[in-house]
Structures are given as structure tokens and as C-alpha cells.
Amino acid sequence: MQISKQNLEEYQDKIYDVIVVGGGMGGLSAGIYLQRYNLSSLIIDKGKARSFWMQELHNYLGLPSDTPGRNLLKQGKDHYLSVDGDLLNGYVEEVIDEGETFAVRVKVGRNQSLYPTFRAKYIVAASGIIDNLVPLDDMKNVYEYAGYNLHVCMVCDGYEMTDKRAGLFVGSENSIKMAFGLSWFTPKITIFTHGLFEVSDEMRSKVAKMGYRIIETPIAEFLGENHQMNGVKLVDGTVVPLDTGLISMGSHYHNTYLTSLNLEMQGQNLVTDKVGRTSHPRVFAIGDLKVGLNQVAIAVGDGALAATNIWKEIRQKTGPRPWVENLEAVAS
Numbered sequence: 363m364q365i366s367k368q369n370l371e372e373y374q375d376k377i378y379d380v381i382v383v384g385g386g387m388g389g390l391s392a393g394i395y396l397q398r399y400n401l402s403s404l405i406i407d408k409g410k411a412r413s414f415w416m417q418e419l420h421n422y423l424g425l426p427s428d429t430p431g432r433n434l435l436k437q438g439k440d441h442y443l444s445v446d447g448d449l450l451n452g453y454v455e456e457v458i459d460e461g462e463t464f465a466v467r468v469k470v471g472r473n474q475s476l477y478p479t480f481r482a483k484y485i486v487a488a489s490g491i492i493d494n495l496v497p498l499d500d501m502k503n504v505y506e507y508a509g510y511n512l513h514v515c516m517v518c519d520g521y522e523m524t525d526k527r528a529g530l531f532v533g534s535e536n537s538i539k540m541a542f543g544l545s546w547f548t549p550k551i552t553i554f555t556h557g558l559f560e561v562s563d564e565m566r567s568k569v570a571k572m573g574y575r576i577i578e579t580p581i582a583e584f585l586g587e588n589h590q591m592n593g594v595k596l597v598d599g600t601v602v603p604l605d606t607g608l609i610s611m612g613s614h615y616h617n618t619y620l621t622s623l624n625l626e627m628q629g630q631n632l633v634t635d636k637v638g639r640t641s642h643p644r645v646f647a648i649g650d651l652k653v654g655l656n657q658v659a660i661a662v663g664d665g666a667l668a669a670t671n672i673w674k675e676i677r678q679k680t681g682p683r684p685w686v687e688n689l690e691a692v693a694s
């Protein structure tokens with residue numbers, strides 16, 4: 363059921379088996395599995411998943427390689443609702459461990475917001491990350507091309523960049539190392555620092571040895587048409603022609619609502635075991651938020667693993683279900 367401001371109250375006394383934070387690739391996969399195990403689940407999603415910005419999913423078995431992420435999200439939500447999952451558009455602000463249950467505090471609606479609390483025995487953290495983009499004064503200019511031929515994921519889109527003139531847009535010296543990996547696909551690399559940091563002499567020399575260029579003058583705007591970036595204009599007016607680009611400026615991690623649980627982290631990623639369990643036995647983390655490869659196929663698989671292990675645990679605690687009528691018939 364799609365929950366809204368109007369019917370929120372009906373759901374607040376309920377104790378769900380699982381609350382899934384995030385309705386992207388991992389969260390929807392977990393939700394569909396949970397519902398199909400006849401468990402009760404609530405997915406809370408603030409929208410605009412990383413997968414929403416994915417204009418073309420290139421490497422997922424069975425789908426045409428130009429499938430937009432938003433199509434998968436729509437289909438996934440419909441699928442989840444069709445197996446009686448509960449879905450709420452809202453922002454999870456905090457998860458509090460109450461012992462047997464977790465209290466999940468949510469902000470619903472930007473205007474005249476409501477702050478309901480929902481409860482569950484298990485939490486699946488599927489809230490993902492979002493990529494930092496080149497910080498221009500006019501961010502609309504960046505959104506025009508980001509996710510099209512201005513990529514954010516080399517694993518996803520390196521293939522599309524093969525032997526093209528590529529801009530690598532970095533936010534730190536460490537990200538410059540990405541050039542050496544990107545060279546597997548194309549060696550025609552120009553690194554743009556946007557004047558954000560000083561490049562060390564050691565790094566300059568490593569880059570120069572490979573024939574790559576470094577441009578430190580800040581970028582004024584990306585150039586192109588029909589979402590196809592074909593170069594950048596620098597603040598001094600210079601135009602640098604390009605065929606494609608890769609932004610490697612780090613990410614924002616959607617994990618603040620978990621702070622009070624003190625989960626084990628590696629950097630900003632949650633550490634989990636093979637089935638997605640974090641350092642808290644009833645909190646699972648899946649998809650981009652956990653340590654691992656940031657891919658749709660992985661997030662979808664993570665959802666299946668976490669849901670199945672939660673089901674196994676609940677099933678074992680509940681024990682086998684007797685065929686009561688048969689027992690009664692035998693007894694009489």
C-alpha cells in the first residue's frame with residue numbers, strides 16, 4: 363500500500379518485520395523478496411535514487427543496454443506494491459534501537475512536514491550514496507550532461523569511453539590516480555582539477571610520463587548539445603574539445619540516520635558479513651552504502667541475500683507451522 367500523509371496514523375501502531383530505508387535498486391529487491399516470504403515490510407524512500415540519475419544501464423543481464431534507471435525504479439515499485447508491500451515517500455532522520463524493535467523517525471513532506479515514527483524488528487539500510495559533481499556556479503549546466511556522456515562510474519561506463527578524448531574531473535590528488543585505471547579504456551586523458559587543490563610534483567611527473575595533460579584553470583561551463591558534452595570552456599576563455607568525461611570527486615553517503623547505532627564502518631561505508639549483516643545482528647546494509655562494488659547487479663543481489671537471511675532467522679524462531687485441521691482430525 364502506498365502510504366501518504368492522509369493515512370499515516372493507521373500504520374504507526376504496527377510492528378513490521380522489516381523497515382527498509384531506501385527504495386532504490388537494493389531496497390526494492392529486498393522488499394520484493396521480503397513480501398514474497400510473507401513477511402511484513404515498509405520501504406521508506408526519499409526519492410531521486412542514484413539509479414534515477416542513471417540514464418542508461420549498460421551492463422545488466424536481460425535488459426536492453428540503454429534502459430534508464432527510472433524505468434527500473436517505476437517497475438520495481440509497482441512490483442513491490444503488487445505483493446502488498448508498504449511504501450512511504452519520506453526521509454528517515456533517525457533509527458533508535460529499543461531492544462526488541464527499532465523506532466524509525468521519518469520526515470514526511472517538505473511543507474507542513476509530519477514526523478511519524480514506525481517500528482520494526484529488523485532494519486535494512488539501502489540508502490546508497492550520491493556522487494559529488496563539478497561545483498560550477500550554474501549546476502544546471504552540469505546536470506545537462508551528467509549521466510549521459512559525462513559519466514560518474516568507470517566500471518559502468520569505461521567501455522563507452524574507449525579510445526575517446528576523455529576529461530577526468532577530480533577533486534583531490536588521490537582521485538588523479540583514477541587516470542591510470544581509466545587508461546585501460548582510453549589513454550587520451552585530460553585531467554581537470556578545477557583549481558580545487560595543489561598537485562604535487564611527484565604526481566605531475568607520474569602523469570606527464572604517461573602523456574596525460576593536467577589543466578588547473580577552473581571550468582566556466584561544459585559545452586555540447588542534446589545531453590552530449592563535447593568540451594569545456596575554462597574561465598580564461600580557452601575551449602578544450604572532448605568526446606566524453608568522467609567525474610571522480612567523491613560521494614555523499616546517506617548514513618546519518620544510523621549514527622546512534624555505532625555500526626562498524628570502513629571510511630563512510632558500512633562493514634557487513636557475506637549476507638549483508640552489519641555489526642548489529644538485526645541491521646543489514648546493502649548496495650552502495652556497504653563496502654563493495656557499486657553496481658545495480660550487486661545491490662539487487664544484496665537485497666535478495668539480506669531478505670532471505672532475515673526470513674530464515676524469523677522462520678527458525680517461529681518454528682514449523684502445524685497442519686491444525688489434520689491434527690484435530692487425527693485426535694478425534
Ligand SMILES: Cc1cc2nc3c(=O)[nH]c(=O)nc-3n(C[C@H](O)[C@H](O)[C@H](O)COP(=O)(O)OP(=O)(O)OC[C@H]3O[C@@H](n4cnc5c(N)ncnc54)[C@H](O)[C@@H]3O)c2cc1C
Nearest residue numbers: 384386387388408411412420454490616649650656657658
Ligand atoms: C550516472 C550513473 C550511471 C550509472 N550506471 C550504471 C550502470 O550502467 N550499471 C550499473 O550496474 N550501475 C550503474 N550505476 C550505479 C548504480 O546506480 C548504483 O550502484 C545503484 O543504484 C545502487 O543501488 P542502491 O540501492 O544501493 O542505491 P540507490 O539506487 O541510490 O537507492 C538508494 C535510495 O535511498 C534513498 N535514501 C537515501 N537516504 C535516505 C533516507 N535518509 N531516508 C529515506 N530514503 C533515503 C535515496 O534517495 C535512494 O532513493 C550508475 C550510477 C550513476 C549515478
